[in-house]
Amino acid sequence: MGTRRRRSPRAVAVGVLAATLTLLSPAALPAAAVGDGEPFRSRDCKNFQANAPISSWAVDRLQPQRAHELATGRGVRIAVIDTGVDNRRMPVFGKASVSVVNYAGYEQKVDAGSDLRDCQHGTQVTSLIVGGPTDGTNFIGMAPGATVIAMRSLESGPAAPDQSTPQEPQPIAPVVEAVRAATAEEVDIINISQSSTYDADYADAVADAIDAGIVVVAAAGNGGGGAADPPYPAAFPGVVAVGATGPNDVAPDWSQSHEELRVTVSAPGVKVLSANPAIDGESSWSSVDGTSFAAPLVTGVVALMLEREPDLTPGQVTRRLRRTADPTPRTAPDRQTGWGVVNPLAAVTDVVSSETPAPGPVASPTPAEDYRDRPPVDHSQRDTALAVAGGAVAVVLVAAVLAASLPAGRRRRWAPPRD
Numbered sequence: 059m060g061t062r063r064r065r066s067p068r069a070v071a072v073g074v075l076a077a078t079l080t081l082l083s084p085a086a087l088p089a090a091a092v093g094d095g096e097p098f099r100s101r102d103c104k105n106f107q108a109n110a111p112i113s114s115w116a117v118d119r120l121q122p123q124r125a126h127e128l129a130t131g132r133g134v135r136i137a138v139i140d141t142g143v144d145n146r147r148m149p150v151f152g153k154a155s156v157s158v159v160n161y162a163g164y165e166q167k168v169d170a171g172s173d174l175r176d177c178q179h180g181t182q183v184t185s186l187i188v189g190g191p192t193d194g195t196n197f198i199g200m201a202p203g204a205t206v207i208a209m210r211s212l213e214s215g216p217a218a219p220d221q222s223t224p225q226e227p228q229p230i231a232p233v234v235e236a237v238r239a240a241t242a243e244e245v246d247i248i249n250i251s252q253s254s255t256y257d258a259d260y261a262d263a264v265a266d267a268i269d270a271g272i273v274v275v276a277a278a279g280n281g282g283g284g285a286a287d288p289p290y291p292a293a294f295p296g297v298v299a300v301g302a303t304g305p306n307d308v309a310p311d312w313s314q315s316h317e318e319l320r321v322t323v324s325a326p327g328v329k330v331l332s333a334n335p336a337i338d339g340e341s342s343w344s345s346v347d348g349t350s351f352a353a354p355l356v357t358g359v360v361a362l363m364l365e366r367e368p369d370l371t372p373g374q375v376t377r378r379l380r381r382t383a384d385p386t387p388r389t390a391p392d393r394q395t396g397w398g399v400v401n402p403l404a405a406v407t408d409v410v411s412s413e414t415p416a417p418g419p420v421a422s423p424t425p426a427e428d429y430r431d432r433p434p435v436d437h438s439q440r441d442t443a444l445a446v447a448g449g450a451v452a453v454v455l456v457a458a459v460l461a462a463s464l465p466a467g468r469r470r471r472w473a474p475p476r477d
Contacts, residue, residue: 131201200358302327
């Protein structure tokens with residue numbers, strides 16, 4: 059396949075942001091805080107105590123294994139711009155391809171007098187994308203065959219929705235640098251599980267990534283409906299903005315909405331099982347809340363889509379995610395849940411449509427019923443699609459073997475979406 063066509067940087071009108079993370083403008087940034095993309099030492103990550111995992115309700119809800127019969131994300135490259143990842147010999151990353159580079163510098167440490175760094179948030183996010191099966195739990199990442207380039211741009215993770223102590227502000231320059239580096243690397247997807255206020259350089263960097271054909275997925279934020287500012291990058295044009303839902307497909311109060319934010323789809327973001335940094339050979343698990351953890355689930359689904367159809371444009375990906383999402387109890391598009399809960403199998407087996415749906419007005423949140431009171435979702439069409447696609451699995455496997463000899467970086471021909 060040919061390389062993506064590049065377009066010159068353009069100005070963007072941006073909109074919204076709910077702050078899970080407070081980022082500072084470059085003017086407030088100490089020069090030493092920005093790394094140059096040098097390899098990050100995972101041995102510097104603070105470890106968490108080993109514990110026994112529980113069952114993942116998010117996996118039960120999304121059922122990614124059904125889509126994994128058709129795609130696992132093989133050949134798709136994902137930049138995870140976060141706190142870095144502990145990619146040592148943890149069982150959850152046993153077969154995963156994860157490298158870590160540093161843009162945040164080494165200014166902040168977990169404890170005074172310690173050389174350890176906070177890698178928990180990035181490790182959790184990455185596990186939800188490429189984590190493999192582990193004994194004692196049904197846990198599996200959405201795209202275990204994908205390749206992750208973890209770009210450490212934050213020295214600590216965003217605050218949890220219920221965290222009463224505000225997070226100490228962090229500079230935005232390392233995040234912008236990481237987005238530009240990911241674009242230069244020609245990755246296929248960028249996952250950003252953080253939010254900030256508007257910054258022109260940030261807007262330009264994200265716009266350039268999308269112009270280059272990269273799908274940018276971002277957390278909608280944890281500020282509920284009362285945030286004064288829109289959350290960026292989720293509110294930037296062309297970004298796949300992801301809200302959070304609970305086991306009943308209803309958004310928690312803290313899942314962000316804003317008049318300038320258009321949530322694309324939602325995914326489980328309440329008590330989501332994810333992996334913590336741990337010593338070699340051990341496993342540590344947490345159940346975490348936040349749109350930070352809904353976003354990587356959608357990122358993984360996009361990776362499955364791009365393995366099957368590498369020529370999909372960011373606009374086509376967005377439209378398909380909307381079209382194939384499972385409806386929630388609220389009228390779509392909803393301010394918090396968008397067009398519904400992401401559906402991995404439907405997104406992978408859907409066919410690109412020539413029609414471009416009009417965005418339409420965004421509905422205000424409405425009182426929600428419990429999804430258990432509704433009729434079960436009819437999966438017959440998707441089951442049929444899986445059965446039909448199953449006949450081509452052998453061909454796909456042969457193609458995958460051939461593809462293994464090609465460069466890992468997948469290139470897609472891209473033209474700007476017309477919507």
